[in-house]
Structure formats: structure tokens, C-alpha cells
Amino acid sequence: MSHIHLPDGVLPVWLWASGFIIAILIGFILFRFAKKEVLAKKLPLLGMMAAVMVLGASVEIVPIAYHVNLMVISGILLGPSLIFLATFVVNVILALFGHGGITVIGLNTLTLSIEGILGYLFFRLFWKISKRLTPAAFAATFLALCLSTFSMIGVVGLGVSHYEELIHKDGGHGIFEFKLLKEESDPHEEGKERGEANFRRFIAIVLPLGFLGWILEGIITTLILRYIHRLRPDLLRREIKAS
Amino acid sequence: MIQLSYLDYLAVEGKSFLHRLSAGWKIVGMLVVLSGIVILRNLFGLSLLYGILLGLFFACRLPLRIFSLTLYPLVFAILFIFISGFQIHFILLVFLKVLSGSTGVVLLLGTTPYPSIFVALDKLLPSIFVTALFLTYRSIFILLKVLEETQHALYLRGGLQWNHPWRSLNNISNAFGHLIIRGIDASEKMYESMMLRGFKNKIHYKGE
Structure with missing residues (x-):
């Protein structure tokens, strides 16, 4: 749910350009301090996990336009620094299939990385405290998705004035005009109120759908982790030990 | 996909x-x-x-x-x-x-x-990033094949049924779990074969 499914040209240039700059800076810092041999060794794994995420994203639950990200599980298996590069790669490939615009790759990388990194940290913490995989996996996924969805809403919210500009480009003539409460008012104030109301409407739609998604992905991630723990427990322990 | x-x-x-x-x-x-x-x-x-x-x-x-x-x-x-x-x-x-x-x-x-x-992107972007992109693209094809096989197994175990949501969720999760484990195994083999072919942080394309 935290993936910004926005087409190119809707977000203001300063916003998506900042997303790119910040993502590139973080990527640069991570590469600067990463051991090249370790990175090269983990590249095939990174590619494989990125492919799993791409395949997960292509399985759409149509009524609520939801797809699993598998970002938390990838974060747990890859670790916080590799998940950033994996997210970048996933977003490039998804954008090449029209799954979010090309210009929002930077912003999507940042919001989805939050999901992967927080998922990894929460999972480690909760598993250490509770010693039980199921509650730790579910709580970590739920919280990570919740926080990354709020960060996505925050990013979309930063562009509200720009959307208003696009909406009112034709002089404000829409299919539905919301002029029931005020007959005459200052056009600037009216536009401001309408903009706020519309963004609230966006949040009102995204959050309930998101809530369903967090639960659904929480359950799926937990079941996948239980499956992996049953067959290849070393994969989960290896990351925990490595940290 | x-x-x-x-x-x-x-x-x-x-x-x-x-x-x-x-x-x-x-x-x-x-x-x-x-x-x-x-x-x-x-x-x-x-x-x-x-x-x-x-x-x-x-x-x-x-x-x-x-x-x-x-x-x-x-x-x-x-x-x-x-x-x-x-x-x-x-x-x-x-x-x-x-x-x-x-x-x-x-x-x-x-x-x-x-x-x-x-090849075109390699001239503009860091090679490690393009290599990761290439490996991901290749892995999608490998996993699609695994997914195809898994779909048959999934179908034999009841597949996805809206009237049995818990079983369906279990089946989807097991399928993804299987996909991840098979993917990790394949990535380990891929790394070994890449090393045997002289991989050093960069993939060289035909004609380079």
C-alpha cells in the first residue's frame, strides 16, 4: 500500500527530484561503506529477492487494488543496506511496466525502503523479546507497513497545492461542484478548502484499504516466514547472527 | 508479468x-x-x-x-x-x-x-546497479518457471478458493515461501557459476 501508484507528471518537479537526490545520496553512502566482495557475493541473492518482490507486486487483488510487496520478508532476508538497492531495482522494473511512474522511482524507493528496513529492525526486536516467530513477524510487518503508508500519505500531501493547480487548470469546472454550503465566497479560500477536503478524502480511502492490506500482508508474511523457518531455519538465523 | x-x-x-x-x-x-x-x-x-x-x-x-x-x-x-x-x-x-x-x-x-x-544503461549508471538490474531481470524468468510448476502443485492442494480464505492464504504463502527458497538456492548456484566464468562485480555484454 505504501507504493505510490502515481503516474509521471502529477507530482511537482521539486518533490520527485528531491526524492531522486535523497535516494541517490543514500545509495552512494551505502556503497561507499559496503564491502565490495560482500556486495558482489550477495548480488545474485539481491536479484532473486528483487524478482520475488516484482512477482509479488504483479499478483493483484483487484477489488481493493492491493498487491503484496514482500518488502518486509526481503528486508529480513537481505538486511537493511541491501534492501535499499533491491528496492531501487524493483521500482525501476515496476516503473518499466507502468506500475508507478518513472519520475517517482526515487520517492517510491524511499518509502518502500522504510518498510523493508523497519520490518527488519522490528522483526529482530520482537523476535528477541517474544522468542516467538508468529507474533514477531505479524507485528513487525503490520507496523512497518503502517508507518510506510503514512510516509507515502505525507509525500502525496506535500504536493496538494500542485494538484489544485492541475485541477483548476480548466477554470474549476468539474462534474461535481461542491457549493452546497457556501453561495459566495473568496475563490482562493474556496479552493483551499476544496483542496483540503479532497486530500482528506484521499486519506479516508487509502487508510481503510491500507488497514486491510496491512493485515493481509501481515498474515501472508507470517505464514511465509513460518514456512521458511520450517524448511530453512538457517536463512532467518543467518541474518540475525550477521547483525 | x-x-x-x-x-x-x-x-x-x-x-x-x-x-x-x-x-x-x-x-x-x-x-x-x-x-x-x-x-x-x-x-x-x-x-x-x-x-x-x-x-x-x-x-x-x-x-x-x-x-x-x-x-x-x-x-x-x-x-x-x-x-x-x-x-x-x-x-x-x-x-x-x-x-x-x-x-x-x-x-x-x-x-x-x-x-x-x-548495455545502454551501463554507460550512464553505476555498473553495480546495472548488474543488479540485469540479475533481477534474469531471475524473473527463472522464478516464472518455478511459479508455473508451483501453480500446478497449488491447484492440486485446492488452489485459491474465496469460500476457504484461510486455506487460500496458506496456499499462497506456501507458494511464495517455496518460490523464495527455490530462488535463494538458484541464486547460490548462479553466484558459483558466475565466479567460474570470471565475474568481478561487472557483467560484460556481447560486443563490449
Whole structure:
């Protein structure tokens, strides 16, 4: 749910350009301090996990336009620094299939990385405290998705004035005009109120759908982790030990 | 995603003028389309851009089956139109931007074999990033094959049934778990074979 499914040209240039700059800076810092041999060794794994995420994203639950990200599980298996590069790669490939615009790759990388990194940290913490995989996996996924969805809403919210500009480009003539409460008012104030109301409407739609998604992905991630723990427990322990 | 291999086949086997054009020029063309999408804010300009892309799509004789891929991103755009208060101008603007972007991308992928795209990208982006991109792209094909086999197993275990949601969730999760484990095993083998072939942080493409 935290993936910004926005087409190119809707977000203001300063916003998506900042997303790119910040993502590139973080990527640069991570590469600067990463051991090249370790990175090269983990590249095939990174590619494989990125492919799993791409395949997960292509399985759409149509009524609520939801797809699993598998970002938390990838974060747990890859670790916080590799998940950033994996997210970048996933977003490039998804954008090449029209799954979010090309210009929002930077912003999507940042919001989805939050999901992967927080998922990894929460999972480690909760598993250490509770010693039980199921509650730790579910709580970590739920919280990570919740926080990354709020960060996505925050990013979309930063562009509200720009959307208003696009909406009112034709002089404000829409299919539905919301002029029931005020007959005459200052056009600037009216536009401001309408903009706020519309963004609230966006949040009102995204959050309930998101809530369903967090639960659904929480359950799926937990079941996948239980499956992996049953067959290849070393994969989960290896990351925990490595940290 | 299942159509990825078909797209790849079309890119290699196609004979149109766009197929013959170099990948570098097509990427530049895609950047021009993207700039148009970002800059244009009127319906006429965007309709014109989309019209040109549609014209190119049919001129390249790409099959109609692939055209459905260009419509897929509209599913996500629908969520975003709620922010506009259903302003028809905004909806059309967003839809045209979405369609222009997706048609441009499908045109690029349907007329350019992916190694050629990666060779062109390798000149602009860090090689480690392009290598990761290449390995991901290759892994998608490996996993698609595993997914195909898993689907049969899933079907034999009851598959996805809306009247048995818990069983369906369990089946989906087991399928993804299986996919991940098989993927990790395949990645370990891939790394070993890459090392045997002299891999040193960079993949060298044919002709380099």
C-alpha cells in the first residue's frame, strides 16, 4: 500500500527530484561503506529477492487494488543496506511496466525502503523479546507497513497545492461542484478548502484499504516466514547472527 | 508479468523500423516522452503525444495482446482521481499521462531486447546497479518457471478458493515461501557459476 501508484507528471518537479537526490545520496553512502566482495557475493541473492518482490507486486487483488510487496520478508532476508538497492531495482522494473511512474522511482524507493528496513529492525526486536516467530513477524510487518503508508500519505500531501493547480487548470469546472454550503465566497479560500477536503478524502480511502492490506500482508508474511523457518531455519538465523 | 517472455520474444523477432533503431536512441526517445508527460498540462498536447505513441505502436505491428499491458496502470490511477473531487479535466489529464507513459514503456520493451537496454544503461549508471538490474531481470524468468510448476502443485492442494480464505492464504504463502527458497538456492548456484566464468562485480555484454 505504501507504493505510490502515481503516474509521471502529477507530482511537482521539486518533490520527485528531491526524492531522486535523497535516494541517490543514500545509495552512494551505502556503497561507499559496503564491502565490495560482500556486495558482489550477495548480488545474485539481491536479484532473486528483487524478482520475488516484482512477482509479488504483479499478483493483484483487484477489488481493493492491493498487491503484496514482500518488502518486509526481503528486508529480513537481505538486511537493511541491501534492501535499499533491491528496492531501487524493483521500482525501476515496476516503473518499466507502468506500475508507478518513472519520475517517482526515487520517492517510491524511499518509502518502500522504510518498510523493508523497519520490518527488519522490528522483526529482530520482537523476535528477541517474544522468542516467538508468529507474533514477531505479524507485528513487525503490520507496523512497518503502517508507518510506510503514512510516509507515502505525507509525500502525496506535500504536493496538494500542485494538484489544485492541475485541477483548476480548466477554470474549476468539474462534474461535481461542491457549493452546497457556501453561495459566495473568496475563490482562493474556496479552493483551499476544496483542496483540503479532497486530500482528506484521499486519506479516508487509502487508510481503510491500507488497514486491510496491512493485515493481509501481515498474515501472508507470517505464514511465509513460518514456512521458511520450517524448511530453512538457517536463512532467518543467518541474518540475525550477521547483525 | 507472465507476458514478459512474450515481450522479449517480440523485441528479438520484430523487424519494424523501431526494432532496427539503436537502444540508445530509443531510450532518448523515452526520455523525451517522459519530459512531455511532466511538462504538458493541457489535454490537446497530451492527446497529441498519446496519438503519436499509439501510431508508433501500430506502425511497429506489435500485437493487440500486448496493448492490454498499456491499460494496466489505469487500475492504480483510479485511486488517485479521488483527490481531484472527480474533476473531468483532471481525470483525463491523469489518464492521458498514465497511458502515454505506459505506451512509451511497452514500445521500448517490445522493440528492444533487454541486453541492449542494459548495455545502454551501463554507460550512464553505476555498473553495480546495472548488474543488479540485469540479475533481477534474469531471475524473473527463472522464478516464472518455478511459479508455473508451483501453480500446478497449488491447484492440486485446492488452489485459491474465496469460500476457504484461510486455506487460500496458506496456499499462497506456501507458494511464495517455496518460490523464495527455490530462488535463494538458484541464486547460490548462479553466484558459483558466475565466479567460474570470471565475474568481478561487472557483467560484460556481447560486443563490449
